[in-house]
Amino acid sequence: MLHSDLNLLRALDVLIEERSVGAAARRLRLSQPAMSRTLGRIRRATGDEILVRSGRSMTLTPYARAVRDELHALVARAESVLQPPSMADLPSVERTYTLQCNDALASVLASRLAQVVACEAPKLRLRFLAEPATTSDDLRRGQVDLRVSSDPAESPDLRSTTITHDHLVAAVRTGHPDVDTLGSPDGFAAQRHVLVSRRGRVRDQVDDALEARGLRRTVSLTVPTAALAIRAVAGSDLVVALPGRLLADEVTSHGLTTRPLPVEVPALPAFLVWHQRNTRDPVHGWLRDQVRTLIEEQAAAT
Structure with a gap:
């Protein structure tokens, strides 16, 4: 039976269990x-009768009895591999999912998502990774399952959906001596700034908006993550422009105060990005829904 297909194994399993050609046919x-x-094919493949007549009923051959338990376990395992888990199976699904987002958002998302998973899918494991400094193939290679990013899908085999948009705000430490000047473009531009850039850039869309008014700012510090920027601002008189709603909890917990930007900058999108192979997977779909809901709730709460 080495080259026999799963249907033949399934038929053999049912024949052994039912001990009747008619009952197996109905099932x-x-x-x-x-x-x-089908029984004839099985007999030719195994070289064994499988079922033999004994009076008015059929009985299993010694070979059929010997392989019964192992065969049943094999068929059950094969069917579980070929059939993706349904939502009814969610509490028993054992998988590890790797999510990628900036560290400030991860600090907000991780604990809340872990609580949801503990209640609804307790055997799932979550792993958070930082955003890469450059475009990577992590999603394509299966090293990352889900990414929350300001960039949409960058290739045809990736899928993305927009979760929300968030406007930048100016954040400074509470007690900053020039907090009241941040409401004017000149006062804002006159401050020393922190720039968040994974790629180490020294300017962004805030500089473009200031230059449109004939202004320039001084970027005194460039850091790769929002969390580092928040900590730097909390211990200095620096200013940083950050997404106001998604990072509101982090900003507040570090004792910062915020003001609206005095220049017009387009709202930043937040995209959920994944590889197309996971689109129809029900568990991955459930995880996408949870992440989307938690981010939408965070955005709506502020």
Whole structure:
């Protein structure tokens, strides 16, 4: 039976369990002649009769009895591999999912998502990674399952959906001596600034908006993550422009105060990005829904 297909193994499993060609045919929704032909194929493949007549009933051969338990376990395992888990199976699904987002958002998302998973899918494991400094193939290679990013899908085999948009705000430490000047473009531009850039850039869309008014700012510090920027601002008189709603908890917990930007900067999108192979997977779909809901709730709460 080395080269036999799963249907033949499934038929053998049912024949052994039912010990009747007719009962096996009904269970597999086949005609009795078709089931008889299948039994013939099994006999030729195994070199064993499988079922032999004993009076008015059929009985299993020693070979059939010997392989019964192992065969049943094999068929069950094969069917579980070929059939993706349904939502009814969620509490028993054992997988590790790797999510990628900036560290400030991860600090907000991780604990809340872990609580949801503990209640609804307790055997799932979550792993958070920082955003890469440059474009990577992590999603394509399967090293990352889900990414929250300000960039949409960058290739045809990736999928993305927009979760929300968030406007930048100016954040400074509470007690900053020039907090009241941040409401004017000149006062804002006159401050020393922190720039968040994974790639180490020294300007962004805030500089473009200031230059449109004939102004320039001094970027005194460039850091790769929002969390580092928040900590730097909390211990200095620096100013940083950050997404106001998604990072509101982090900003507040570090004792910062915020003001609206005095220049017009387009709202930053937040995208959920994944590889197309996961689009129809029900568990991955459930995880996407949870992440989307938590981010939407965070955005709506501020």
